[in-house]
Amino acid sequence: MAQSSTNIYKRLESLEKHLAEEHPDNPVLAKAVHSFRKLDRVAQDIGLLDRNESYATHVTWWPMIAVLGTFSAGKSTFINSYLDMHLQRTGNQAVDDKFTVICYSSDNEVKTLPGIALDADPRFPFYQISRSIEEISEAGPQRIDAYIQLKTCPSEKIRGKILIDSPGFDADSQRNSTLRLTQHIIDLSDLVLVFFDARHPEPGAMKDTLAYLVSGTINRADSNKFLYILNQMDVTAKEDNPEEVVSAWQRSLAQAGLFAGKFYRIYNPEAAAPIEDPLIRERYETKREEDMAEINTRMQQIEVERSYRIAGMLEQTAETISNQIIHKLTSMLQKWKKRVILFDSIVFGTLLILSGVAFWLTDSWNLLKTFAENIMAYDTSSLIGLGVIVVVMAYIHFTIRRKVADNMAEKLPGKFGHDHTACKQYTQAFLKSTAGFRPMCFQKPAGWNGSNQNILAEVRSEANDYIQSLNDQFTNPSGRKVEVAVAAEEKPATESVTTPETRVE
Numbered sequence: 001m002a003q004s005s006t007n008i009y010k011r012l013e014s015l016e017k018h019l020a021e022e023h024p025d026n027p028v029l030a031k032a033v034h035s036f037r038k039l040d041r042v043a044q045d046i047g048l049l050d051r052n053e054s055y056a057t058h059v060t061w062w063p064m065i066a067v068l069g070t071f072s073a074g075k076s077t078f079i080n081s082y083l084d085m086h087l088q089r090t091g092n093q094a095v096d097d098k099f100t101v102i103c104y105s106s107d108n109e110v111k112t113l114p115g116i117a118l119d120a121d122p123r124f125p126f127y128q129i130s131r132s133i134e135e136i137s138e139a140g141p142q143r144i145d146a147y148i149q150l151k152t153c154p155s156e157k158i159r160g161k162i163l164i165d166s167p168g169f170d171a172d173s174q175r176n177s178t179l180r181l182t183q184h185i186i187d188l189s190d191l192v193l194v195f196f197d198a199r200h201p202e203p204g205a206m207k208d209t210l211a212y213l214v215s216g217t218i219n220r221a222d223s224n225k226f227l228y229i230l231n232q233m234d235v236t237a238k239e240d241n242p243e244e245v246v247s248a249w250q251r252s253l254a255q256a257g258l259f260a261g262k263f264y265r266i267y268n269p270e271a272a273a274p275i276e277d278p279l280i281r282e283r284y285e286t287k288r289e290e291d292m293a294e295i296n297t298r299m300q301q302i303e304v305e306r307s308y309r310i311a312g313m314l315e316q317t318a319e320t321i322s323n324q325i326i327h328k329l330t331s332m333l334q335k336w337k338k339r340v341i342l343f344d345s346i347v348f349g350t351l352l353i354l355s356g357v358a359f360w361l362t363d364s365w366n367l368l369k370t371f372a373e374n375i376m377a378y379d380t381s382s383l384i385g386l387g388v389i390v391v392v393m394a395y396i397h398f399t400i401r402r403k404v405a406d407n408m409a410e411k412l413p414g415k416f417g418h419d420h421t422a423c424k425q426y427t428q429a430f431l432k433s434t435a436g437f438r439p440m441c442f443q444k445p446a447g448w449n450g451s452n453q454n455i456l457a458e459v460r461s462e463a464n465d466y467i468q469s470l471n472d473q474f475t476n477p478s479g480r481k482v483e484v485a486v487a488a489e490e491k492p493a494t495e496s497v498t499t500p501e502t503r504v505e
């Protein structure tokens with residue numbers, strides 16, 4: 001355990017150093033790693049995290065774009081066009097059944113690396129994902145290469161970003177693991193591009209995709225990061241009423257619960273079918289250029305959004321521990337205590353009644369009086385007998401404690417559904433709080449004390465400071481910088497302006 005704790009500390013130290021070197025103009029990221037360490041210590045005291053775990057590994061430290069959708073929706077073609085190189089295989093049928101993480105490399109040669117390259121690096125979104133794969137795959141963690149891979153390419157458009165191409169949703173093999181990993185990606189991504197094939201507008205064709213990617217996202221707090229893209233629109237130009245294709249998709253999305261919001265209509269000009277009618281061609285090209293411009297703008301903005309997301313996660317996690325997790329754990333502890341007391345009363349009450357009946361039937365009440373007198377006289381055999389009775393009663397009590405706690409923990413997965421991470425954290429923390437060495441008189445969960453409450457308050461304050469720092473860097477609602485800059489130009493060359501707001505970003 002000590003070795004694992006040292007390993008995660010070294011990884012975070014390396015991450016902090018790397019971020020400081022790569023983003024010297026944005027120190028918030030490196031400082032955030034230090035705040036995550038504080039958060040980890042509190043979570044480890046409570047039992048939410050193991051000593052070799054960190055909340056810092058639950059986020060991706062690079063801006064991340066996920067490309068999801070069905071087979072033949074044109075995801076790989078879009079990625080190749082965006083990168084200006086043929087990186088991903090394309091085709092109308094399934095051509096790849098792995099999640100492909102794409103990142104920049106100065107090497108002119110495209111390289112494909114195994115999944116273990118992602119599993120062991122906390123900077124990437126699949127750090128230690130082999131643990132989850134082990135839970136859902138009978139083959140164990142060695143199967144990680146069957147699910148994910150890493151590709152590097154020299155495209156400048158991907159520098160400083162991570163792009164993930166997902167397998168389609170129509171696969172039957174590895175379906176549960178694919179959906180689980182997809183949910184993991186969705187949670188971590190700054191931007192999610194959801195592709196649909198304009199050639200298949202009927203609702204039944206993409207039932208699973210709509211149910212999982214649309215129904216599951218409309219109520220999310222970060223639902224604005226989802227862009228719904230109707231791809232390969234060029235094929236509809238030959239329809240008698242091409243607008244009906246769009247209407248069909250709007251009805252499909254409405255059936256899945258998406259009544260508001262915009263989806264984009266694009267196609268790849270290099271792979272597009274010729275559009276003979278010049279008026280229709282102009283209309284399609286104009287619409288495509290407008291929508292592609294919006295998509296590209298969102299993709300370029302994610303680096304800024306990433307910094308806010310990480311600062312926001314710090315604050316949100318600290319708030320969740322203080323106001324939600326502790327409250328739920330306290331409620332579970334109270335329920336556990338009541339059940340333990342109930343079963344203790346039943347078991348010891350039953351033993352007491354049976355003992356009374358036995359003494360009454362055998363008319364042996366005088367034995368109790370003699371036993372008590374011998375104890376008062378410090379009789380060795382009687383004291384040993386008393387010790388045996390106490391040990392047996394303690395064994396029964398602690399057995400009841402553990403059985404009740406295990407029974408409650410076994411029911412937790414049903415309450416959390418697909419949120420395996422939350423279920424695991426609550427289970428660990430609850431079992432730690434009900435451990436045999438903790439007296440039942442404690443009202444609060446293990447590790448919840450004034451010191452850790454103060455640490456969480458510090459983390460929340462630091463997160464707010466990071467957000468304010470980002471606001472100073474990326475916004476200027478007062479416009480004072482411009483005014484001061486103009487004033488600086490009017491000053492003699494020998495004078496200097498020391499106002500912080502004169503700093504040029």
